[in-house]
Amino acid sequence: xxxxxxxxxxxxxxxxxxxxxxxxxxxxxxxxxxxxxxxxxxxxxxxxxxxxxxxxxxxxxxxxxxxxxxxxxxxxxxxxxxxxxxxxxxxxxxxxxxxxxxxxxxxxxxxxxxxxxxxxxxxxxxxxxxxxxxxxxxxxxxxxxxxxxxxxxxxxxxxxxxxxxxxx
Numbered sequence: 001x002x003x004x005x006x007x008x009x010x011x012x013x014x015x016x017x018x019x020x021x022x023x024x025x026x027x028x029x030x031x032x033x034x035x036x037x038x039x040x041x042x043x044x045x046x047x048x049x050x051x052x053x054x055x056x057x058x059x060x061x062x063x064x065x066x067x068x069x070x071x072x073x074x075x076x077x078x079x080x081x082x083x084x085x086x087x088x089x090x091x092x093x094x095x096x097x098x099x100x101x102x103x104x105x106x107x108x109x110x111x112x113x114x115x116x117x118x119x120x121x122x123x124x125x126x127x128x129x130x131x132x133x134x135x136x137x138x139x140x141x142x143x144x145x146x147x148x149x150x151x152x153x154x155x156x157x158x159x160x161x162x163x164x165x166x167x168x
Contacts, residue, residue, distance in 0.1 A: 021080045030080070032073055037061060041077060048114065049085050051077055053102040054093040070098060074105050078112050087114040094120045129159050 020033040023043070030041045030051070037059045042052035056073050058064055065073065081088040090113050092102045106116050132155055135142050142149040149155050 019076060021076060023084075030077055032077060037063070039065070039073065041073075043081075045085070049081050049088040050091050050117070051081060051088045052091045052093075053098070054091075054096045057098075067101065070101060071105060074102070075109065078109050082112050087112060089114045089117055091117045091119055093124075094118055125159060125163060128162075129155065132158075 018035050020031075022031050023029070024031055024040065027045050028043065030043045032039050032041060039056070039059050042055045044050045053074065056065065056070050056077075078088060078090075090102065090106050092099055092106075096102070103116070106113055132142050132144070132149055133152070136149065136151070136155070142155075144158065147154075147158050147161075149158055
């Protein structure tokens, strides 16, 4: 082993010792912490472990992750999930500006991931709309962000406002 490899290994071990990764409450979400920053990633385990890459975007303090930080978080989280549970399904949003990066990282880590699933903002809105609609059909009172949804017209108004607010 060269002296360079020795110091490089020490540097990597030091970084690993300062990184904390854990599953969130009830196994939903993943909390990733460095000594001076943290991020919470969307993660679900129903019908397979799913990591949502679009949430590898902004630290909790509001600063945007660099490309190198995105790579590090992605790689660390994939190894963490695989080690603790099973190979994760990586969910990539087609609308995400980092989509190509996620695809490249999935290719580099193909032996550590189960598969890739694609989604989009529109498909997520449709899933959310269906969920609220199903609750209304079951006779449940639906109140989201203080807005009461009583019928399909209310639901459509709410979803349009949601789209506008998230686009801004």
